[in-house]
Amino acid sequence: MTLDAWSQLFADWRIFALGLGHTLFVAALALVFSTILGFVFGLLGVAPSGFLRALNRVYVEGIRNTPLLLQAFFLYYGLPRVHIVLPVLAVGVVSLSIYTGAFIAEVVRAGIQSVARGQLEAAYAQGFGFAAAMWHVVLPQAFRVILPPYTNQCVNLIKNTQILSLIAGADLVYQADTWSSETLLYGVAYVTVGALYLIITLPLATMARWLERRTGAALDIGRVA
C-alpha cells in the first residue's frame, strides 16, 4: 500500500462514491420492503388458520435454505427468459427484500410467540379479534423483543448487498473488485471499502447490542444471515 497507490485510489474517488451510493440505495429500499414482507409473513406464522401458517413455513424454509446469490441469479438471468428484464438494482432490491423478509418473518414470529400466550387469549376474552388483538395487545409487547434481532437483520441486509458485485451491479464490493483487478492495487481498495462498510455497519451493530442489553433479551436468536 504505497503512497502512489493511495493517490491513484483518491483520483478515482468517484468510482467508490458511486458504489457507496448504489449500496445505500438498494439497502434502503430493500429495508422497507423486507420489513413489510417480514411482518406480514411473521403474522401469518401465528395466525389461527393452519393454511396461513403453512404459507409462512413454505416461504421461510424455502427462502432461508437456499443462497441469496442463487435467488439473485434466478431473477437476473432467469426472468429475462420470460421477458421480464428488471434493471440490476431492482434485482438487488427484490432479491434482498424476499430473502431478508424471510428472516424478519422468523424474528417477528418468535417475538410474538415469546409474549405470553395468555395475552392473546385474554384479548380474545375481551372481544378482540385476531387482528385487533395483535395490533393493540401483543405487538406492542413483542416489539421490544423483536427490535434487537431485527436490527441485526438490518446489518446483515447492508452486507448482503454484496451479491450485486456478482451481477455487475456496481455496489461497493463490485468497485473494490473491478478497480483492484484492473489496477492490481488490492490493498488500498479493500481497506478503503472495508472502512466504508464499517462506518455504516458498526454504529448499527453497536445500537443492536445496546438494545439487547436494554431489553434484557435473554437469548439473541443470533446473527443467522
Next chain:
Amino acid sequence: MLKRFGFFGMAAFAALAVFIGGVARAGANVIPDIKSRGTLNVGVKADVLAFGYKNPQTNQFEGYEIDIAHEIAKRLLGDPNKINFTIVTAKTRQAMLDSGELDVITATFTITDARKKVVDFSPPYYTSGIALLVLRDSGIKGLKDLNGKTIGFIKGADTAQRLADRAKDLGVTFDAAAFESYPEILAALEAGRVQAFSTDGSILRFYEMQDPKTVILPDRYSNEDYGAATKKGSDDLRDFVAGVITDMQKSGALKKLQQKWGIYRENQAH
C-alpha cells in the same frame, strides 16, 4: 494467563501476515526448481476456441497457446508432456502467477505498459483485437451505435478502458458492466442486459459459435499483443521463454501453428 495472551498475539500476527501478503523474492533462478520438479506449471484458458480450449469430448486442452506451452516444456524439460495445465481467468491469472502456483501463463494475456510493471512478458506471439459481439437482429453495426448503451466485459481485463479511449475519439460513451465469466456475459447479452459483449475477437469466436443469434462485428478497436507471462523476478525463465518465442517466430513455427488452428488471417500483426 500470559500463555493465553501469547497465543492471541501470535494468532493476530498470523492473521495480519496472511493479509499483508508475501514478499516477492527478486532475481531468483527458478529453472532449476522446475527441472527438479519435473513438470512445468502453465496457466491457460479453457473457453477460447483455437487458443486454449478444453474439449469436452476428449477432456484435453487444445489450441495455439497449448501447443506453444508444449514447445516450451519440450525445450526446457526434454518432453512436451511434462506439463501441468491449470485453467485461469482474467481475474485470477495475476494472483496465481505471483503466488508461484504457475510458472508461466499463455492465456490470451495482453501486453500493456501497466502490466509490464508487475509481470514479465515474452515478445508477442499473436496479435488479436478488441471486438464486439452483438445480437444479429439488434441492428448494431459498430461502436457508434452503442452510444449510451451498456457493454459487457470480464472482470480483470482492461478491455473497457481501451475501448473507452477509442470511443471517446468517436464521441461515443457507454456504460461498462463487468462479469465473473464469459458465459455470464453471453447470458447478459441474450437477456438484453447488455447490448454488446466485448473482449478480444479471438475469444468471442467461441461464443458466436455457441449462440447463432449473435454475430461478431467486423471492426477491431485496438491491437492486443498476447505474450507469455512469467513472474517478475524469475529472470532466467523469462529469458528462456522469450528465446523460445523469438526462435519459433523466426523459424516460421508460429505461423505454421496459426495456420493449423485457422487463426493466421485474424492475426492483426499482418
Next chain:
Amino acid sequence: MTLRGFTVLFDPANLRFLWWGFEVTLQIAVWTIALSLAGGLVLGVARFAGENARGNPALRIVGILAGFYIELFRNLPMLLIMLAARFWSHLHPVPAAIAGMSLYTAAVMAEIVRAGLNGVGRSQWEASAAQGFTYLQTLRYVILPQGLRKVIPPLVGQFITVVKDTSYAWGLGVQEITGSGTIIFAKYLNPMETFTLIGLVYFVTNFSMALAARGLERRLARRTY
C-alpha cells in the same frame, strides 16, 4: 421453464459437472464450519471472560482483543474478506475461500457462543464457587456445556448459512455448484431450470441439517438437570 430445459440437466455429463461443483461446495463448507467453530469458541469464551472478569487485567485485555476481532470481521461483507484473502494475500483459490469464510464466520460464531454463555443463570456460577471451582473450571465444566446446548439452533443455523455462503466462492473463481450452474445455463439457455435444480440441492442439504438439529435438541432436552 420447459421440460427440455430440465431434462438436459440430467444428461450424465452435466450431472457429473454439477456434482463436482457440489463436492467443492461441501469441501469448503466442512472446512469452514470446523475452523470457524473452533475459532468462534476461543473468541467467544475470551470475550465473555474478559467482560465478566473483574480485577483480572490480563483477561480483560484478552477480552478486548477478542472483541476487536469480532466487531471488525462480523461487520464486514464476507465476500470482501474472501477477496482480500485471495488477491491481497497469495492463497490458492479454495484455501482463500475457506480462510476468508472462516475469518468471518468465526466472528459470528463467537457471538453465538457468547450469547449462550450469557444465558446461563448466575446461580450456576455461585453454586460452582460454593463447591470450590475456580473461574476456569466453572467455565469448562459447568457453564460451557449448558451454554452451548442452549445455542444449538443458532449454531446449526450458522452452519446452514456457511453452506449457502460457499456460493460467494464463485467471486474467487472457484467452481462450486452455483458457479458451475452459470456455466451450464449459459450453454443451454435454461437459467430457471438450472438454478431451480441447484436450489433443490441446497434446500435438501440445509433442511436436513435443520431437522437433524431439532432432533438433537429434543434428545438433549430430555436429559434435564
